[in-house]
Amino acid sequence: MTTPTPLRLKSSAGRGVLFATILASGMAFLDGTIVNVALPHIGADLNSSVAGLQWTVNGYLLTLAAFVLLGGSLGDRVGRRKIFILGIVWFTVASLLCAISPTIGMLIGARFLQGAGAALLTPGSLAIIQASFQADERGKTIGLWSGFSGISTALGPFVGGFLIDALSWRWAFLINLPLGVVAVLAALRWVPESRAPKEATRFDVSGAALAALALAGITYALIESPNRGWGSPLVIGALGIGVASAVGFVLVERHKGDAAMTPPALFRSRVFSILNIYTVVVYAALSGQSFFVAVTLQNVAGYDAFQTGLATLPATVLMLLLSARSGDLATRIGPRWQLAVGPIVAAVGVLLLRRIGPHANYLTDVLPGVLLFGLGLVTLVAPLTTAVLGAVEMRHSGIASGVNNAAARAGALVAIAALPLLVGLTGAAYEVPAQLTASFREAMLWCAGLMVAGSGLAVVFCGRLPKIAWHRAVTTMTTASHSVHPVRETTSEPTS
Incomplete structure (x- = not known):
């Protein structure tokens, strides 16, 4: 070769x-x-x-x-x-x-x-x-x-x-x-083809299967309970499978040690563990907001799909324009206060979005909330990525980023499953403007609350990273911040 x-x-x-x-x-x-x-x-x-x-x-x-x-x-x-x-x-x-x-x-x-x-x-x-x-x-x-x-x-x-x-x-x-x-x-x-040395690869099928069963079971129970009732054998069974699989996942990963999909050594760092809880909470709020706003703008405010896409575009543009500067600021001052302030700014934006209703005016009822929500995300996302990497040893930087990526998606999954249940949006109620408006405004309160909870986690638990680890994270971030599995020494083959 x-x-x-x-x-x-x-x-x-x-x-x-x-x-x-x-x-x-x-x-x-x-x-x-x-x-x-x-x-x-x-x-x-x-x-x-x-x-x-x-x-x-x-x-x-x-x-x-x-x-x-x-x-x-x-x-x-x-x-x-x-x-x-x-x-x-x-x-x-x-x-x-x-x-x-x-x-x-x-x-x-x-x-x-x-x-x-x-x-x-x-x-x-x-x-x-x-x-x-x-x-x-x-x-x-x-x-x-x-x-x-x-x-x-x-x-x-x-x-x-x-x-x-x-x-x-x-x-x-x-x-x-x-x-x-x-x-x-x-x-x-x-x-070109490439692969990692055999001794460096992890292939944890049982861990992945248990993770999938845990997420599927809990998600099924949350989504189907409003229609079937919590006493339904299907709901009880799904919840039981989900919880048992989650426990099994933890036990299996601990037994496999460094060969596990999520090595337990990562979670010996309290900061790393808290940052992943923070990620679940913040991304749950982000995804719940996105789910409800897209439906409410169309079914309540009367926007078409194109107008809905334009309405939320400013938040993404802010992310594109300002994320690098946010990362630079975190390099100078450390991530803690951006992780604390960002969710508060986003929470204020979410609360302002509660003004959306029938015939909502974009400039007064939608844009202010979208802009503040976007600024909050700009403030927290880049420091979060870097803090996750700084909380573990350099050899774990790739898998740490991957675990954090999975945590973000798990938060989104649970939020979209749980929020409609919490705010009483079931059946075809999303097609009834009055019912959807009431549920939407309550959901925004939940999302704002999750953002505030994330801020509290940062203030209480995420103290300044040790100086060496923090500077290592900054230098590592550019090569691992978006990775979803370990980046290891590779062997390559020419393209066929």
Whole structure:
């Protein structure tokens, strides 16, 4: 097996690798933002209940959160290029199944498959960059990947809203087909094969299976209990399986030690443990807000899908413009106070969004809340990533980032499952403006409360990182901040 010379960004092969990884990961990011905008149209066309809409979002999140670390390990062992291409094909085919779904049940099933495809392709993007480029260009390349991926996230509601209004909600998924074909061709043409040494790979199937069962069981119980009742054998059984699997996951991971998907050594750091709880809480608020705002703007305020995409765009633009400066500030002062202040600013924005109602005025009822919410996210996201990396030893930086990524998705999953239950939004109530308005305003109180709880965690538990660890985290962040599995020494093969 030969080892090719690492690539330069200015070379045609280097630009090709960057193009393939941006396009593939951009599909997954684009999909996540488009679907929220499409939810009211999906519900009306497929005669779905609130539970159906919840599963449309959570089916994707569940398999992605449960298997993203396993997907990274599979690429390390089998070959990152192979798994990356498999993930793109899988995701694209699942997108087609979503687009042609005649019932909400089939759509939900296809979304489960789509999330599994994303779990294969997403970790491969960063690992391929890490393995393919010269060491002195990896930081710059990852920065370009992050920036262009962020643009795809920002364009999601905008492009999706236009396609949904002009054509159909099905185009929220059909748009992935040409993108997927081009991404596969680019990967076949330019991406070199690489893998980690066998002794460095983790392949924790039992851990991934238990994580999936835990998330699925608890999510099912939360979503289905309003319709079936907490006394339903199905709900009780699902909850029991979820809790038992969660306990089993902890025991199995402890027994496997460093060979586990989530090595217990990571959680010996109190700061790391608290930061992941913080991540669950804050991202639960973020996802709950996004879910409810997208539906309320359309079914209560009378916005169309395109207007809804435009309405929330300023928050994403702020993230793109100011995240680097927020990271620089955290480098100078440490992450603690940004982690504390950011959620408070976001909480004020969420409370201002409670003004949304029938015929809401965008400039007075929507924009102020969107801007403050965006500023809050700008303040906390970059310091959170760096603090997570600074809380563990350097050899665990990749897996630490991956665990934190999974924690964010788990928070989103639980929030979208639990919030409609907490605010009494069941059945087809989301189609009744008065009922949806009342539930939306109560949900925003819950989201604001979660943000305040996150701030409290930062103030009480997240003291300033030790100086050495903090500066190490800053220097490591550019190469690991978006990683979803360990970045290890690689061996490479030439592209076939």
